[in-house]
Amino acid sequence: MMKKNMYINGEWTAATNGHTRTIINPFNQETIAEVPEGDETDTQSAILAAREAFDNGEWRHTSATERGKLVQKVAELIERDQQELAELETLDSGKTLTESIDDMKTIAEVFRYYGGLADKDGGEVIESPIPDSRSKVVREPVGVCGQITPWNYPLLQASWKLAPALAAGNTLIIKPSEITPLTTIKVMELIEEAGVPKGVANLVLGSGAKTGQLLAESHSVDLISFTGGIETGRKVMTAATGNFKKVALELGGKNPNIVFDDADFDTAVDQALNAVFFHAGQVCSAGARLLVQDSIHDPFIEALVERAKQIKLGNGFDGSTQSGPLISKEHREKVENYVQIGIQEGANLITGGKRPKAEGLQAGFFFEPTIFTECETSMRIVQEETFGPLLTVERFNTEEEAVQLANDSKYGLAGAVWTTDIRKAERVVSELRMGTVWINDFHPYFAQAPWGGYKASGIGRELGKQGLEEYTEVKHVYENTNPAPLHWF
Ligand SMILES: NC(=O)c1ccc[n+]([C@@H]2O[C@H](COP(=O)([O-])OP(=O)(O)OC[C@H]3O[C@@H](n4cnc5c(N)ncnc54)[C@H](O)[C@@H]3O)[C@@H](O)[C@H]2O)c1
Numbered sequence: 001m002m003k004k005n006m007y008i009n010g011e012w013t014a015a016t017n018g019h020t021r022t023i024i025n026p027f028n029q030e031t032i033a034e035v036p037e038g039d040e041t042d043t044q045s046a047i048l049a050a051r052e053a054f055d056n057g058e059w060r061h062t063s064a065t066e067r068g069k070l071v072q073k074v075a076e077l078i079e080r081d082q083q084e085l086a087e088l089e090t091l092d093s094g095k096t097l098t099e100s101i102d103d104m105k106t107i108a109e110v111f112r113y114y115g116g117l118a119d120k121d122g123g124e125v126i127e128s129p130i131p132d133s134r135s136k137v138v139r140e141p142v143g144v145c146g147q148i149t150p151w152n153y154p155l156l157q158a159s160w161k162l163a164p165a166l167a168a169g170n171t172l173i174i175k176p177s178e179i180t181p182l183t184t185i186k187v188m189e190l191i192e193e194a195g196v197p198k199g200v201a202n203l204v205l206g207s208g209a210k211t212g213q214l215l216a217e218s219h220s221v222d223l224i225s226f227t228g229g230i231e232t233g234r235k236v237m238t239a240a241t242g243n244f245k246k247v248a249l250e251l252g253g254k255n256p257n258i259v260f261d262d263a264d265f266d267t268a269v270d271q272a273l274n275a276v277f278f279h280a281g282q283v284c285s286a287g288a289r290l291l292v293q294d295s296i297h298d299p300f301i302e303a304l305v306e307r308a309k310q311i312k313l314g315n316g317f318d319g320s321t322q323s324g325p326l327i328s329k330e331h332r333e334k335v336e337n338y339v340q341i342g343i344q345e346g347a348n349l350i351t352g353g354k355r356p357k358a359e360g361l362q363a364g365f366f367f368e369p370t371i372f373t374e375c376e377t378s379m380r381i382v383q384e385e386t387f388g389p390l391l392t393v394e395r396f397n398t399e400e401e402a403v404q405l406a407n408d409s410k411y412g413l414a415g416a417v418w419t420t421d422i423r424k425a426e427r428v429v430s431e432l433r434m435g436t437v438w439i440n441d442f443h444p445y446f447a448q449a450p451w452g453g454y455k456a457s458g459i460g461r462e463l464g465k466q467g468l469e470e471y472t473e474v475k476h477v478y479e480n481t482n483p484a485p486l487h488w489f
């Protein structure tokens with residue numbers, strides 16, 4: 001069993017209270033690691049270290065080029081240790097090793113991208129309307145950043161925060177989900193190895209209530225970046241009002257996947273499965289809400305159900321596994337509860353809806369790929385994020401109806417449109433109120449393109465140049481080139 005520590009002010013440390021937490025593998029519930037269960041005292045130490053490193057340290061005065069090189073060095077180290085990181089992620093989260101390896105490649109690219117972007121914005125000289133003056137606009141680091149991440153893409157979500165924060169010259173405290181901390185701990189070791197100065201990057205481990213909440217509340221923290229569910233996001237945003245810190249929120253989604261009758265049928269079926277059942281549906285942008293044009297509804301659902309029944313659940317380390325378990329006992333119970341809600345609401349459960357009976361899956365938190373048809377937009381299973389392998393299907397007739405149904409949600413994270421008529425796709429896309437829209441695809445995201453939500457799916461953007469800008473303040477510098485008394489007074 002691994003034993004790991006927190007990283008505060010350049011030191012690997014246990015929790016001050018001596019408490020620990022065991023980390024389990026969701027595939028078989030075996031204990032894989034023991035980590036500190038920190039609390040407010042440790043969080044406060046990490047905040048103080050980050051504050052000192054920002055206010056009195058060298059980091060923010062280090063040239064952007066040098067900072068960028070260090071961030072790129074982290075990318076190289078992640079690539080060097082890719083296999084170890086991917087195995088840790090699979091052990092901790094249950095996702096397949098293939099998914100974890102893909103995640104690690106994306107993560108290295110994110111560090112490389114922000115390392116490269118660090119010195120590309122030298123500010124902007126602007127035209128001043130006042131004679132004898134010069135004006136420029138520069139970007140500066142925000143200061144001390146609190147970063148809180150979820151369990152479904154543990155290191156990937158952390159990388160979207162760590163890389164731009166460091167590239168922009170901030171100091172930070174990251175708090176990963178208490179149930180999946182292992183890869184974030186490992187990447188902190190790599191950040192240390194790369195040579196990032198002590199106090200600049202800090203790691204606290206513990207429950208959200210005892211660590212994350214303080215990051216959001218503390219007046220010594222200048223920015224809080226949170227990825228997680230909407231109810232926690234609400235708490236974070238409320239706590240952040242104490243000192244009006246900058247807030248970035250990446251929250252949930254209930255993402256419509258719209259299939260028109262002129263779409264390539266087989267591709268749309270194949271990708272509709274991937275949209276919702278990838279990583280057992282534990283994806284913020286999962287296509288958990290399928291909207292199918294009535295004229296192809298029945299054959300489409302028939303093909304979908306046939307394929308859903310064949311999805312191979314299993315150990316993420318087994319090369320033939322297509323989907324791993326859910327993350328925890330509590331989370332599986334939440335998904336099971338939504339199945340009951342769907343049945344009570346009158347939706348038609350046509351496959352799944354229960355735990356698999358197969359041998360070898362009984363110790364893990366597995367759940368069958370589940371499909372409900374004849375759903376109505378007003379149903380809770382259509383409106384709420386179930387975050388599991390649960391697909392709801394609604395019918396539509398016209399383009400306008402598809403748009404109206406798709407937008408009828410408090411969320412606005414992502415969505416997709418399947419059609420061979422590109423004009424129709426463009427019309428629909430322009431009406432969808434979502435941060436990412438795919439045409440004839442589902443799921444792609446990459447370092448260069450911004451990611452984030454409309455409406456209750458969040459505030460701000462990660463990735464792309466916008467993801468770096470979140471970690472900067474904008475300063476206007478005005479110079480009077482011919483100062484003289486005004487004689488006003
Ligand atoms: N929009 C995105 O890019 C994106 C990406 C991944 C996950 N998510 C969302 O994350 C959710 C799943 O993750 P989860 O179950 O870990 O979410 P969660 O909200 O339960 O927890 C997220 C993090 O917040 C911490 N936390 C809990 N209470 C807190 C508090 N009072 N103050 C501060 N921090 C607190 C947790 O310890 C954890 O680290 C889903 O809703 C999913 O859609 C969104």
Ligand SMILES: C[N+](C)(C)CC=O
Nearest residue numbers: 152153282283284285
């Ligand atoms: C943002 N993404 C798609 C990587 C993970 C969402 O849960």
